[in-house]
Amino acid sequence: MSTAVSITGLRRAFGDRAVLDGLDLTIRRGEFVALLGASGSGKTTLLRILGALDGADGGEVLVPEARTIVFQEPRLVPSKKVLANVTVALPRGQFARGLKALSEVGLERHADAWPATLSGGEAQRVALARALVREPELLLLDEPFAALDALTRLKMQDLVGELCRAHRPAVLLVTHDVDEAVRLADRVCVLRDGRLVTDEPVGVDHPRDPGDPAFAALRRHLLADLGVHSRTPAESGVI
Known part of the structure; x- marks a missing residue:
């Protein structure tokens, strides 16, 4: 390895x-x-x-x-919906990758939701999806x-x-x-x-x-x- x-x-x-x-x-x-x-x-x-x-x-x-970082606070962009937060660091049009990442954390139905409507655990799952959608070598x-x-x-x-x-x-x-x-x-x-x-x-x-x-x-x-x-x-x- x-x-x-x-x-x-x-x-x-x-x-x-x-x-x-x-x-x-x-x-x-x-x-x-x-x-x-x-x-x-x-x-x-x-x-x-x-x-x-x-x-x-x-x-x-x-x-x-x-490499990507997930902090103690989710640090979502409040003016962007959940899917846009996940794909924020991806090239334009990568919505399918974002939806797949949300599916992996069980939040695909929240793609069109605003961060303010999420629980603490849901917001942290979005942060995790945002980190992993880029397929980092180091998390x-x-x-x-x-x-x-x-x-x-x-x-x-x-x-x-x-x-x-x-x-x-x-x-x-x-x-x-x-x-x-x-x-x-x-x-x-x-x-x-x-x-x-x-x-x-x-x-x-x-x-x-x-x-x-x-x-x-x-x-x-x-x-x-x-x-x-x-x-x-x-x-x-x-x-």
Whole structure:
């Protein structure tokens, strides 16, 4: 499997504070990587650098040109209807591709709707369709489920997992939710002090059940790496 993302010695500082300090990371094509870390650990900074929204102070970053980002907020254009939002970055007349993308997220009947009429989960599905319609080689997900209620979040996790396995982009998911990371990813990384301190493969078959002993063991290991030492079955897994 060829490499989609190659990062070597990445550095980024804000004033005297080094947010990323010699970070190395490789993501293969079709691989789903989740990135965990405390608030302010540099997760979103890394994602923004990969998405060309921020610059690095040093190191080497190699990413495919075809890449898209889904943020925590859907960021739909309120003056454009749903289908127009999905096709906004496509050449004119690509309505069939837009409708197919909406069908994949279960919103083909909302093609002519205005963004203001959508629920939070529906708006985020439109954002996902907009990202995938371009067939990116790299999909960047910046806590895309954080603002959703618990049930909608689980449904969106299932949808994202299904679509990523179908489209096979390389994926980097930034999240605070350990269960979400283990549920979706092929590998889970932990970022601390500007570097990756953990890079663990997830050896649990899909669909993944938090009650599975292997799932629970990896969850405990990741929580320990994050500095969360209280481990009970009722833990939320959110850091």
